[in-house]
Amino acid sequence: MITRSPANVQTPSSMPESGRRIVVHDEARPGWQAQLAAAIRDPRELCRRLNLDPGWLPGASTGHALFEVRVPEAYLARIRVNDPQDPLLRQVLPLAAESETPIGYVQDPLQEAEHTPRRGLIHKYASRVLLIASPACAINCRYCFRRHFPYQENAPSRAQWDDTLAYIRDDPSLNEVILSGGDPLASSDRQLAWLSQRLESIAHLKRLRIHTRLPVVIPDRVDASMLDWLSATRLQKVMVLHINHANEIDTAVVEACARLKQAGVTLLNQSVLLRGVNDSVSALSALSERLFEAGILPYYLHVLDPVTGAAHFDVTDEEARALVADLREVLPGFLMPRLVREVPGEASKTPL
Numbered sequence: 246m247i248t249r250s251p252a253n254v255q256t257p258s259s260m261p262e263s264g265r266r267i268v269v270h271d272e273a274r275p276g277w278q279a280q281l282a283a284a285i286r287d288p289r290e291l292c293r294r295l296n297l298d299p300g301w302l303p304g305a306s307t308g309h310a311l312f313e314v315r316v317p318e319a320y321l322a323r324i325r326v327n328d329p330q331d332p333l334l335r336q337v338l339p340l341a342a343e344s345e346t347p348i349g350y351v352q353d354p355l356q357e358a359e360h361t362p363r364r365g366l367i368h369k370y371a372s373r374v375l376l377i378a379s380p381a382c383a384i385n386c387r388y389c390f391r392r393h394f395p396y397q398e399n400a401p402s403r404a405q406w407d408d409t410l411a412y413i414r415d416d417p418s419l420n421e422v423i424l425s426g427g428d429p430l431a432s433s434d435r436q437l438a439w440l441s442q443r444l445e446s447i448a449h450l451k452r453l454r455i456h457t458r459l460p461v462v463i464p465d466r467v468d469a470s471m472l473d474w475l476s477a478t479r480l481q482k483v484m485v486l487h488i489n490h491a492n493e494i495d496t497a498v499v500e501a502c503a504r505l506k507q508a509g510v511t512l513l514n515q516s517v518l519l520r521g522v523n524d525s526v527s528a529l530s531a532l533s534e535r536l537f538e539a540g541i542l543p544y545y546l547h548v549l550d551p552v553t554g555a556a557h558f559d560v561t562d563e564e565a566r567a568l569v570a571d572l573r574e575v576l577p578g579f580l581m582p583r584l585v586r587e588v589p590g591e592a593s594k595t596p597l
């Protein structure tokens with residue numbers, strides 16, 4: 246990381262009040278789009294780079310055929326070589342188990358198709374709506390509840406955005422818009438700045454919430470261009486990062502979080518409870534501690550949504566409750582995430 250020269254430091258986001266320059270991006274590294282384009286998309290390459298036993302390849306190829314592998318280098322660097330049980334690898338390595346179809350596992354576990362009054366807009370809860378701001382992700386998480394989501398049917402054109410925005414403008418009960426995806430930050434800053442400006446022109450909106458994994462997967466995503474539009478909006482900004490294990494938070498992620506906070510963004514985290522990744526008190530307590538060190542508050546711990554292909558990650562409700570009870574013994578209350586499930590048709594998340 247380097248410090249940007251004074252000539253390049255022009256925005257409130259990149260110049261804190263103290264006048265101290267902040268680190269934005271190592272210009273010797275490719276930008277985030279180039280890093281995204283160069284992500285590993287071949288299971289053979291993933292296995293080779295991590296020196297996995299060739300016995301993992303047939304299963305990886307089976308899972309890849311169902312939901313393609315995608316792992317950027319910045320994330321790969323945090324995975325231990327020669328360790329198939331690495332908690333970060335388990336989130337991205339396709340397995341043959343993804344082709345199993347246990348009873349109760351479905352393609353649209355949250356029944357989002359029933360709550361889509363406009364293309365790219367999901368309206369399930371009072372006072373807030375969710376926009377599918379991008380169909381793309383920087384990483385393909387094997388447990389993703391939207392791994393079968395029909396993004397092509399929900400990707401609005403600029404003209405269709407007008408219809409979507411009119412829906413929000415016509416409903417004064419709404420005060421918050423959630424940008425989701427895919428990963429909303431996979432969109433260009435030009436597109437996001439346009440959308441942010443359109444949203445802030447709607448008087449009854451107060452908050453812009455962004456659910457994303459990109460600042461964790463490719464920390465260089467938090468660059469000066471992104472900080473510009475984030476700093477400029479009148480809307481209160483909340484970013485919900487999706488981090489499941491303490492090892493995902495390296496120095497670059499901590500620095501990206503610092504930049505976001507300097508741009509006035511409140512940082513929260515939601516995790517998914519995943520077998521073999523974070524289903525222990527030690528993993529969950531280390532995650533909460535590391536989140537707080539990075540300036541992020543733990544928010545939700547979701548049980549797995551029953552999406553086809555992800556059953557091998559399931560932790561039973563009984564195990565989840567026992568884990569959280571034990572976690573309460575070792576963490577202060579403000580570091581305790583709320584254990585919840587998303588139940589289709591409910592007006593909010595359901596505490597377990």
Ligand code: SF4
Pocket residue numbers: 381382383384385386388389390391392426427428458487
């Ligand atoms: S980043 Fe989020 S939306 Fe994308 S694959 Fe991972 S969990 Fe799913």
